[in-house]
Amino acid sequence: xxxxxxxDEMHLAEDLRHRLNKLWPELQITSVVHDGVAAAIALAEIxxxxxFLDICMPGQSGLNVARSATGDCRVVFVTAYxxxxxxxxxxxxxxxxxxxxxxxxxxRCVERLQQRSIAEPDALLARLQxxxxxxxPEKTESLRWLRVQVxxxxxxxAVEEVxxxxxxxxxxxxxxxxxxxxxxxxxxxxxxxxxxxxxxxxHRGTVVNARQIVSAHHNLLGKVFLTxxxxxxxxxxSRKFSHLFRQM
Numbered sequence: 286x287x288x289x290x291x292x293d294e295m296h297l298a299e300d301l302r303h304r305l306n307k308l309w310p311e312l313q314i315t316s317v318v319h320d321g322v323a324a325a326i327a328l329a330e331i332x333x334x335x336x337f338l339d340i341c342m343p344g345q346s347g348l349n350v351a352r353s354a355t356g357d358c359r360v361v362f363v364t365a366y367x368x369x370x371x372x373x374x375x376x377x378x379x380x381x382x383x384x385x386x387x388x389x390x391x392x393r394c395v396e397r398l399q400q401r402s403i404a405e406p407d408a409l410l411a412r413l414q415x416x417x418x419x420x421x422p423e424k425t426e427s428l429r430w431l432r433v434q435v436x437x438x439x440x441x442x443a444v445e446e447v448x449x450x451x452x453x454x455x456x457x458x459x460x461x462x463x464x465x466x467x468x469x470x471x472x473x474x475x476x477x478x479x480x481x482x483x484x485x486x487x488h489r490g491t492v493v494n495a496r497q498i499v500s501a502h503h504n505l506l507g508k509v510f511l512t513x514x515x516x517x518x519x520x521x522x523s524r525k526f527s528h529l530f531r532q533m
Contacts, residue, residue: 302317448514
């Protein structure tokens with residue numbers, strides 16, 4: 286069987302390819318592309334049996350690309366939607382991989398693919414579009430500014446200047462290059478407003494600005510720690526998210 290992977294986040298696409306090779310050595314991943322136009326071309330030229338498509342890509346969305354898939358090609362969407370959307374997808378039996386993709390979820394997806402039990406593209410697309418209309422009727426712009434109370438004044442902090450966010454009970458600690466500020470918003474709520482392509486959750490209570498990551502270090506116990514450009518402390522990565530840094 287042949288497969289293609291389309292994801293504009295190159296490191297995630299390569300990580301998915303690497304883990305699929307381990308889980309399903311017989312599967313031939315013939316193309317890894319990083320935009321919707323290239324994905325549509327790969328579908329037409331390669332005619333794969335399986336297509337792993339990111340939903341949000343430059344050029345064309347994964348939904349639009351999937352419309353050009355033949356009846357013999359099964360589509361697995363890669364999404365970054367929140368838990369409520371994920372529950373809806375589960376109930377509708379739509380197959381997807383939620384970023385960051387856990388080992389357990391990928392293994393279940395491979396098993397279903399091997400059993401040929403995934404919905405055909407037309408049915409999958411119809412269900413997904415119906416769910417998106419309910420769960421996410423319109424895509425809101427990602428948060429760009431934070432309003433942080435400092436004494437008797439309010440400080441405006443550009444989100445792109447944040448090195449990482451750390452959960453602090455019902456609040457969130459905002460760590461920039463030269464400051465530690467307390468935001469009166471729980472991290473769980475804040476995550477939903479951040480650009481998932483730039484801010485990666487690496488621990489239950491930690492979200493890191495990907496542009497700040499210099500390297501990932503694996504210690505003798507297999508734990509992963511991140512080095513950032515503008516902060517001296519090392520950032521711990523939980524096992525759930527360690528696969529994001531396997532090739533770093």
